[in-house]
Amino acid sequence: MRAFEGLRFRKVSSPIHRLDPRAKFIGSFIVFSVAVLFTELMPLIALFLLQVPIILAAKVVKQWLESLRGALFLSGMIFVMNLFVGYALLYSAAMSFRFLTLVASFSWFFLTTSPDDLGLALERSRVPYELCFAFTTAVRFVPVLADEAQTIIDAQRSRGLELDRGDILKRIRNYIPILIPLIVNAIRRSLELAEAMESRAFGSEAERTSLHVLEMRTFDYVFIILAVVLLFVALYVRFFIPFQWII
């Protein structure tokens, strides 16, 4: 549950939060793609450091570090696995660092983009409204479900359930008293939500209007241009600079 904290949107007033979600998506996606282009440590470290100013400007350093800490275990696994199957030390380090860079780009995108903005952006990209709505609702309910799961665990432990007792099969079975109430409540809640939405005329008109309308501003274009420049620089380095010059 802790790892999710590092992806959970919180309302903060910062230039990055105010960026258009589409601009942020392009930025985050380009970082992602560039990370996939390289298997060398140096460019990956540079890419990682390039994101630090964004995090600082967005004032989400703490949550971002939290998400990285969550990823550290998997990153360590990747390192060990690569070494284990016989790759070089430097390559293994690069692979595990690549994973961290990917998580970092994901993390700042989700930390600074509200589910509502994300939904709006999807809508503007002509994704059917029902799908956008399903998506934003799902994202919004993740923290609610996480809290509820914790309360259910507390309630069952109060009735003597010990999750980490018994052999592996017993341990899996121990989760049944947690999962059933969680699923039943989620279904119940979704049915109630559907009724409440229909009572407020959800889906009655084919054309919807929006309370907030997305508009690209100068800063959004600047951000996109910087990201595209990064992409071209990365492509240039990748394909026109000899391999041995990059470590």
Added chain:
Amino acid sequence: MIEVDKVSYAYSSGTVALKEVSLKIQRGEFVAIMGENGAGKTTLIKHLNGLFKPTKGSVTIDDVDTRERSVAELSRKVGLVFQNPDHQLFSETVEEEIAFGLVNFGYDPETVKRRTVWALNLLDLKRYRDSSPFMLSGGERKRVALASVLAWNPEYIVLDEPTIGQDQMQKDRLRELIIQLNTQGRTVIIVSHDIEFVADCAPRVVLMSQGGIIADGPASTILTDYGKVLAASLVRPQITQLFQSLSDLGLSGNIIDLYEAERLLVELIKGDKL
């Protein structure tokens, strides 16, 4: 004895839910913890069976620090019933639901059977024995949750908001049950917003506000104190309000009991006639 000593608790989000709370509850007492939404009542009672360990301070149950025991060990002594039954019901039948705790604690099949039947009867659930708990009404689900904890007969019984979703008849029955358990020597702690219900039970009242205890004493003193009750975002019981606004007639200001109110009024009216 339950001893909460200068307990502070902060959630990982940073919210400080308890600030240096100290509270002693003797065996056999009946205590109601009251206070506004978010006062920290649920956070406090989750400390009593070790679900939460204090960030600062300590909680001891019969001289054992909760840090030194598992939740399962402590729960055997301190039965905690959560506010929302839907956070725990999962079994196919009401009977299995009630037996869940007994099985976890490793009672022999004979005892499990006997105690389950006892709890079914205690909460008037016998006819639902083979029903699915999900098919019951809100009030009934709440009673199943209560039965599933009372089943192992814990010495300390802690109930979070037991009256929510219950109609007046069920509340009356619940009150009788709580008082019956208390007279049989169980320590009962309830968390409640329901001032009329608490006034009817007349327990010791602990008022909480913003993570601290702001008043502690007998119901007739605390619930009739305008300022203290207001500080916990509550209103005095209706009968108290009536008697206090009629204080010019020489009526006592700390009445919470209907029968006593009736006696005093009859006395007053008869006195006037003479």
